[in-house]
Amino acid sequence: MVEVSKRKSWSITESQTAVRVSSVVVAVAAAIALAGCATEETDTDMPQAAYVALINPSADDSRLWENAFCGGALLSETLVVTATHCLDKNTLPDVVIGRADLCSSGDTGLRRASVRRVDGSGDASEATLLELDRSVSLEAVPLGHPIPDAGTAIATGWGRIREAEARPCEAKEIALVEDRDRCESIITSAEASGIRPGSSTCMVPVDVDNTCVGDSGSGIFSQQQNGFRLTGITLGGTGCGADDPGLYLDTNALKSILEQAKP
Incomplete structure (x- = not known):
């Protein structure tokens, strides 16, 4: 059997407990609404909000690249989803949004602390929501249809x-x-x-x-x-x-x- 490797940079403990967090309900509702919207967009460049990096919370802003260990995806102005196996069950990461180059001193992006997490189950196993301490000004990329055959x-x-x-x-x-x-x-x-x-x-x-x-x-x-x-x-x-x-x-x-x- 071929082993499937987790695509993370750190060797961190995977949380085994699903958590319900009622304080994210407003942000969740906004993300669900966003999933159903259909805004006109013809730009072929990747949206700025597509770039989401998980960072060691103790990292200085000048050392983001060395301290990035996984990615994420922005679902709303205060919610990011990532893979559960990226996270230590006792430590919540910082999140940098909208910065494609983690080494550039001029491109700061939007750095936020994550304050709560929701671990998924069933269809959402291996998915974890992170609630941010403050909203971001970037508009999340809406959820789309599943990848079609040959898509x-x-x-x-x-x-x-x-x-x-x-x-x-x-x-x-x-x-x-x-x-x-x-x-x-x-x-x-x-x-x-x-x-x-x-x-x-x-x-x-x-x-x-x-x-x-x-x-x-x-x-x-x-x-x-x-x-x-x-x-x-x-x-x-x-x-x-x-x-x-x-x-x-x-x-x-x-x-x-x-x-x-x-x-």
């Missing part, structure tokens, strides 16, 4: 380009295509590796670059009728090579955790 998506993140290489300063944009034929074996391997995949899909890179270590929790986006839409987050994969399939939570999982966060 493509773009994964973001600051994970390694290759397993033996350093992480990049600037966020990657990796084109992926669905590969459902390999899903059953990947999910079996994921469960054996301690990943609870929930509602997920399998994808492989269109070109030679793939998601890799450090990309867990980062958003997956696709161009749909009204522009870019958030269609999932990165979980893990069998490797970082051009032929290595990866596992990604889908839109149904993200909608599920929003529902689960309601009191």
